[in-house]
Amino acid sequence: MDVKNYMQQVGQAARAAARDVARASTGAKNDALLAMAAAIRQRSAELLAANVADVDEARANGLEAAMIDRLTLTTKSIEAMAQGLEQVATLPDPVGEITDMKRRPSGIQVGKMRVPLGVVGIIYEARPNVTADAAALCLKSGNAAILRGGKEAIRANQAIAACVREGLKAAGLPETAVQVIETTDREAVGHLIAMPEYVDVIVPRGGKGLIERISKDARVPVIKHLDGNCHVYIDTDADPVKAMRIVENSKTQRYGTCNTAESLLIAKSVAGDQLPAIARMLAGHGVEIRGCSETCRLVPAAKEATSEDYATEYLGPIISCKVVADVDAAMEHIARYSSAHTESIVTENYTTAMRFLREVDSASVMVNASTRFADGFEYGLGAEIGISTDKFHARGPVGLEGLTSQKWIVLGNGEVRS
Amino acid sequence: MDVKNYMQQVGQAARAAARDVARASTGAKNDALLAMAAAIRQRSAELLAANVADVDEARANGLEAAMIDRLTLTTKSIEAMAQGLEQVATLPDPVGEITDMKRRPSGIQVGKMRVPLGVVGIIYEARPNVTADAAALCLKSGNAAILRGGKEAIRANQAIAACVREGLKAAGLPETAVQVIETTDREAVGHLIAMPEYVDVIVPRGGKGLIERISKDARVPVIKHLDGNCHVYIDTDADPVKAMRIVENSKTQRYGTCNTAESLLIAKSVAGDQLPAIARMLAGHGVEIRGCSETCRLVPAAKEATSEDYATEYLGPIISCKVVADVDAAMEHIARYSSAHTESIVTENYTTAMRFLREVDSASVMVNASTRFADGFEYGLGAEIGISTDKFHARGPVGLEGLTSQKWIVLGNGEVRS
Numbered sequence: 001m002d003v004k005n006y007m008q009q010v011g012q013a014a015r016a017a018a019r020d021v022a023r024a025s026t027g028a029k030n031d032a033l034l035a036m037a038a039a040i041r042q043r044s045a046e047l048l049a050a051n052v053a054d055v056d057e058a059r060a061n062g063l064e065a066a067m068i069d070r071l072t073l074t075t076k077s078i079e080a081m082a083q084g085l086e087q088v089a090t091l092p093d094p095v096g097e098i099t100d101m102k103r104r105p106s107g108i109q110v111g112k113m114r115v116p117l118g119v120v121g122i123i124y125e126a127r128p129n130v131t132a133d134a135a136a137l138c139l140k141s142g143n144a145a146i147l148r149g150g151k152e153a154i155r156a157n158q159a160i161a162a163c164v165r166e167g168l169k170a171a172g173l174p175e176t177a178v179q180v181i182e183t184t185d186r187e188a189v190g191h192l193i194a195m196p197e198y199v200d201v202i203v204p205r206g207g208k209g210l211i212e213r214i215s216k217d218a219r220v221p222v223i224k225h226l227d228g229n230c231h232v233y234i235d236t237d238a239d240p241v242k243a244m245r246i247v248e249n250s251k252t253q254r255y256g257t258c259n260t261a262e263s264l265l266i267a268k269s270v271a272g273d274q275l276p277a278i279a280r281m282l283a284g285h286g287v288e289i290r291g292c293s294e295t296c297r298l299v300p301a302a303k304e305a306t307s308e309d310y311a312t313e314y315l316g317p318i319i320s321c322k323v324v325a326d327v328d329a330a331m332e333h334i335a336r337y338s339s340a341h342t343e344s345i346v347t348e349n350y351t352t353a354m355r356f357l358r359e360v361d362s363a364s365v366m367v368n369a370s371t372r373f374a375d376g377f378e379y380g381l382g383a384e385i386g387i388s389t390d391k392f393h394a395r396g397p398v399g400l401e402g403l404t405s406q407k408w409i410v411l412g413n414g415e416v417r418s
Numbered sequence: 419m420d421v422k423n424y425m426q427q428v429g430q431a432a433r434a435a436a437r438d439v440a441r442a443s444t445g446a447k448n449d450a451l452l453a454m455a456a457a458i459r460q461r462s463a464e465l466l467a468a469n470v471a472d473v474d475e476a477r478a479n480g481l482e483a484a485m486i487d488r489l490t491l492t493t494k495s496i497e498a499m500a501q502g503l504e505q506v507a508t509l510p511d512p513v514g515e516i517t518d519m520k521r522r523p524s525g526i527q528v529g530k531m532r533v534p535l536g537v538v539g540i541i542y543e544a545r546p547n548v549t550a551d552a553a554a555l556c557l558k559s560g561n562a563a564i565l566r567g568g569k570e571a572i573r574a575n576q577a578i579a580a581c582v583r584e585g586l587k588a589a590g591l592p593e594t595a596v597q598v599i600e601t602t603d604r605e606a607v608g609h610l611i612a613m614p615e616y617v618d619v620i621v622p623r624g625g626k627g628l629i630e631r632i633s634k635d636a637r638v639p640v641i642k643h644l645d646g647n648c649h650v651y652i653d654t655d656a657d658p659v660k661a662m663r664i665v666e667n668s669k670t671q672r673y674g675t676c677n678t679a680e681s682l683l684i685a686k687s688v689a690g691d692q693l694p695a696i697a698r699m700l701a702g703h704g705v706e707i708r709g710c711s712e713t714c715r716l717v718p719a720a721k722e723a724t725s726e727d728y729a730t731e732y733l734g735p736i737i738s739c740k741v742v743a744d745v746d747a748a749m750e751h752i753a754r755y756s757s758a759h760t761e762s763i764v765t766e767n768y769t770t771a772m773r774f775l776r777e778v779d780s781a782s783v784m785v786n787a788s789t790r791f792a793d794g795f796e797y798g799l800g801a802e803i804g805i806s807t808d809k810f811h812a813r814g815p816v817g818l819e820g821l822t823s824q825k826w827i828v829l830g831n832g833e834v835r836s
Contacts, residue, residue, distance in 0.1 A: 019753070023777050096776055102798060108787050110797045115779065117809055200809065221810050242832035249834030335437070344828075357827050358514055359441050361533065369526050369830025378835065379528045379826065380520060391535055391618065391823040392639050393810045405809040408797065409775050410762075412787025414660035416667030417796065 001183055007191035010146055011198025013176040014119045018144040021177045022116045026093040028171045029139055033089040036167030037082040040132065043163055044078045050155035051128065058126070058152045071126045071152055081132045081160075088136040091382040094400045095142040098409065106418075109411040114404050116142030118200035121192050122385075123214060125206040126150030131160045134203075135178045137385050139168075141403035144177050146199065148192060151184035158182065193218040203386050203398075223398055225363075225389040227313045227339035228258030230371040233330040233356070235347035236267040240274050242368055243346040247278055249370040250344065252285040255316050258387060259342050259364075259374040262313050263320045265330045271298060271323045282319065291321035298323075310337045327352050331359055338362060340389045342374040363389050363396035419601055425609035428564055429616025431594040432537045436562040439595045440534045444511040446589045447557055451507040454585030455500040458550065461581055462496045468573035469546065476544070476570045489544045489570055499550045499578075506554040509800040512818045513560040516827065524836075527829040532822050534560030536618035539610050540803075541632060543624040544568030549578045552621075553596045555803050557586075559821035562595050564617065566610060569602035576600065611636040621804050621816075641816055643781075643807040645731045645757035646676030648789045651748040651774070653765035654685040658692050660786055661764040665696055667788040668762065670703040673734050676805060677760050677782075677792040680731050681738045683748045689716060689741045700737065709739035716741075728755045745770050749777055756780060758807045760792040781807050781814035 021029075040047065051073040058071055094114050101111030120143045122134040131149055138145035149157045161180035168175050181188050193202050193214055202222045204214045215222050232250050234243045250261035266275055271294065279289055279299040289295065290305040302321065309320045310333070324330045327345070334343055344366035345356040353367045364374040374397065376384025381399030388394045394402030439447075458465065469491040476489055512532050519529030538561045540552040549567055556563035567575045579598035586593050599606050611620050611632055620640045622632045633640050650668050652661045668679035684693055689712065697707055697717040707713065708723040720739065727738045728751070742748045745763070752761055762784035763774040771785045782792040792815065794802025799817030806812045812820030 019777075022779070104796065104798055106791065106796060108784075108791055108796075110791075113775065113783075118779075239832065245832055245834050253835055357531065359437075361440070361536075362825065364826040364828060365531075366526075366828035367830060368832050369828045370834040372835040373524065373526055373528075373828055373830075373833070374826070378522065378524060378526075380522055395823060396826040405813060407780065408782040408792070408814040410782060410784035410787045410791055412785060412791075414657065414663055414786050415791070416663050416788040417671055417790040 001185070003183060003185045003187045004191055006183065007188055007195070010179050010181065011119070011195045014144040014146050014179060015198045017174040017176040018116070018118050020174050021139065021144050022095070022142045024142065024173055028173060029093065029142075030089040032139060032167045032171035032173050033085045033136055034167075035170035036132070036135070036164050037085040039163035039166040040078060040082045040085070040160070043159065044075065047078055047156060047159045048073060048075070050159040054153055054155045063152060067126060067152070071128070073128055073156060077129060081129050084129075084133055085136050088140050088383055091140060091400060093140065094404050107413065107415045111409055112406040113409045114401070114406050116404055119144045119146065119198060120403060121146045121148070121199045121202045123148045123189060123192070123202065123204045123206070123210070124150065125210070126152035128153045128156040128160060130205060131157045131180060132164070134385065135164045137383055137400060137403060139178060141400045143403055146179050146181065146192060148181045148189060154184050189214070190217065193220065196220045205386055221393065223386060223388050223390070223394050223402065225258065225339070225341060225387050228260065228341040229263065229311065229313045229337065229339040230259060230261045230342040230374075231263045231265055231334050231338060231344070232261045232371065233265040233327070233334075233343070233345045234267060234270065234274060235327055235345055235349065235352055236269045237349035237352060238267075238270060238274075238346040239348055240270075243274060244278060244281060246344065246346055246368070246370050248281055248285075249372055251282065251287060251319050253370070253372050257372070259371050260315070261319065261344075261371045263310060263322070263337070265322050265324050265333060267327075267330075268294070268323050268325055275299060275323070285317065287317045287319055289319055289321050292323055294323035295321045313339065327356060331356065334360055334362070341387070342366065342371045344369060344371050363387070419603070421601060421603045421605045422609055424601065425606055425613070428597050428599065429537070429613045432562040432564050432597060433616045435592040435594040436534070436536050438592050439557065439562050440513070440536075440560045442560065442591055446591060447511065447560075448507040450557060450585045450589035450591050451503045451554055452585075453588035454550070454553070454582050455503040457581035457584040458496060458500045458503070458578070461577065462493065465496055465574060465577045466491060466493070468577040472571055472573045481570060485544060485570070489546070491546055491574060495547060499547050502547075502551055503554050506558050506801055509558060509818060511558065512822050525831065525833045529827055530824040531827045532819070532824050534822055537562045537564065537616060538821060539564045539566070539617045539620045541566045541607060541610070541620065541622045541624070541628070542568065543628070544570035546571045546574040546578060548623060549575045549598060550582070552803065553582050555801055555818060555821060557596060559818045561821055564597050564599065564610060566599045566607060572602050607632070608635065611638065614638045623804055639811065641804060641806050641808070641812050641820065643676065643757070643759060643805050646678065646759040647681065647729065647731045647755065647757040648677060648679045648760040648792075649681045649683055649752050649756060649762070650679045650789065651683040651745070651752075651761070651763045652685060652688065652692065653745055653763055653767065653770055654687040655767035655770060656685075656688060656692075656764040657766055658688075661692060662696060662699060664762065664764055664786065664788050666699055666703075667790055669700065669705060669737050671788070671790050675790070677789050678733070679737065679762075679789045681728060681740070681755070683740050683742050683751060685745075685748075686712070686741050686743055693717060693741070703735065705735045705737055707737055707739050710741055712741035713739045731757065745774060749774065752778055752780070759805070760784065760789045762787055762789050781805070
């Protein structure tokens with residue numbers, strides 16, 4: 001197979017379909033989503049069979065257990081996929097929304113209309129459910145999509161792609177509006193991220209290594225985050241009950257997610273009172289503490305932290321800890337070490353809270369709440385294609401709106417400029 | 419001079435100043451702007467003397483008359499510079515603005531806060547007034563700025579820079595918040611656009627050649643437009659009086675601006691009635707028409723247009739013209755040839771107008787208005803740092819808001835995720 005030629009054809013077809021999808025009615029897009037869900041339910045035996053073949057091959061190739069787990073489809077996960085499509089159909093359509101209209105002295109009315117980005121490329125690992133999820137979000141936001149899943153999931157992805165095409169066809173939309181790449185050749189990814197004439201944006205979903213490689217080589221904008229080195233700062237005016245609850249939830253509710261707290265900062269004035277109890281709570285969850293010298297003095301079980309520790313996203317039962325002078329020192333530490341994903345302050349002091357909100361430059365900044373809330377569903381976006389730590393375009397959880405742009409519209413009555 | 423080392427120092431100083439400027443109060447920023455204006459008025463003799471030396475050297479080097487004209491300062495243009503600074507002080511401060519707050523079922527309140535981008539690099543030609551203008555917009559939007567003007571204006575730019583520093587100092591802000599590059603070495607530009615650790619965005623202002631070079635080599639985001647190939651489409655349901663007025667203003671009010679119409683499309687059903695009169699109006703302004711065969715049949719003075727003509731931004735008294743079947747053919751032509759800057763339809767038909775607004779994918783889309791309105795002041799932004807034809811971040815006229823981003827903020831009362 002000539003991969004370059006194949007990708008060019010996929011790109012051309014996506015660009016051509018993008019104009020049709022951009023102007024599709026909300027009704028047609030929702031009809032397609034519901035028909036996709038119906039096809040997935042109807043063909044669930046085919047999906048399972050394709051997935052069994054994928055899983056068998058992955059096992060034979062020695063894929064690790066956690067990845068096999070994410071690769072495996074069940075009757076239950078197929079039903080969840082269908083329900084996910086139906087749920088996206090219930091979300092408001094962002095495309096064509098007009099906002100901020102105002103009349104100008106010249107007589108014209110000026111405002112903004114929300115529009116699709118065009119063609120979205122999604123690159124992800126061996127998780128077949130992402131195929132249905134990404135197809136739904138791109139379609140609802142009026143974009144054409146090119147999906148490239150992990151090679152281990154190729155059979156299930158193609159089976160899901162057939163259901164997606166069936167849904168598009170049923171609603172009178174072009175079947176090329178969502179294309180799932182048919183080759184497992186890695187060269188396809190290299191072409192996908194270097195076709196600015198056909199692809200408007202890339203959303204990589206997966207490990208840091210994958211995302212770094214894509215960001216480095218991409219010739220189109222990439223919506224992404226690399227690290228989630230999130231902080232909780234317990235201020236001198238913190239409510240100790242809230243502080244305990246927020247640290248516990250931010251660190252221990254799930255270890256592997258990007259919005260999990262990886263670092264605890266605590267004001268010197270309250271560290272002696274609160275840190276030993278917090279350390280006991282963390283020890284109860286089996287969380288190791290790596291701290292500054294003052295931390296180690298207050299918590300004898302803690303290990304000494306290195307500068308490297310403060311920059312690390314552990315994604316596991318370890319937390320770095322530092323006793324700081326005040327909110328200024330906490331913000332200095334965050335400016336130096338944070339990955340700008342999510343930071344939370346625990347305080348009852350209004351002015352300190354407002355300063356932290358205003359001055360901390362991360363995608364999400366919180367007062368008295370768990371960092372675990374940094375999520376598209378929790379923020380009310382209805383769905384999430386990813387989280388961005390970039391300042392441009394989409395920042396923080398990215399939902400349907402992050403897959404759109406805005407244009408200016410002018411409504412006149414024959415006005416000319418003088 | 420070690421230009422690389424110098425630019426690194428400028429970058430570091432800007433990054434350090436950016437945090438102070440980001441949290442500066444509106445009052446401090448406005449005080450600085452007013453003090454800059456006062457300094458410019460007070461030192462106007464120095465500015466004029468520096469500029470005379472610049473102009474003398476430029477003349478000796480054979481700079482063309484139009485560029486000498488833009489380079490030259492007068493008592494009047496210095497007063498306009500001071501008034502421009504005062505005007506930016508009157509604009510609302512975008513930084514810290516909180517919008518879209520909503521309560522979620524978990525109890526948290528989620529919304530967005532507007533924040534500066536960080537460090538903005540502006541690269542422009544030999545127009546000293548841009549130095550004051552760009553400094554003001556970056557400061558008001560809470561950003562640190564690194565300004566690089568054309569080498570011919572170096573003396574006047576440094577004199578203006580001294581006034582800017584005086585204003586910053588008077589308001590207690592770091593003088594490094596706005597730095598005007600002191601070397602005329604072209605190598606400085608290469609470093610400025612390739613320091614993502616110190617510079618967050620580049621705004622190039624100038625000719626297409628300059629912007630193409632910068633976009634090609636930049637390692638940070640660039641806010642820009644390359645071409646303004648703007649269209650006016652006269653629909654079958656157009657009011658002929660509005661059509662005449664809008665074509666005249668869009669094409670002939672100024673020839674050299676990016677929002678000037680470069681191409682006229684007209685529905686076949688009305689071309690016979692309206693095109694000859696429009697051609698006479700254009701001929702009266704000395705505008706040459708290059709058209710399709712149907713245009714040439716209706717307007718014997720017209721020249722035959724090539725495909726190249728339809729893709730050209732003339733920036734002069736020439737317009738390309740095509741007779742099209744209907745609004746669909748007009749939108750096809752625009753999708754193919756437009757630079758996605760600004761397009762306007764003239765029609766009295768509601769459904770046709772709505773289709774054009776929705777389906778044309780340009781930064782500004784208008785109904786019954788002159789393309790010349792695509793401008794930050796006309797849209798009510800108060801000021802303009804440039805116009806963008808990119809879909810990401812800022813699109814269309816870019817004012818203070820285009821120099822900012824948003825972060826999510828969460829206000830909680832001890833909520834945790836379940």
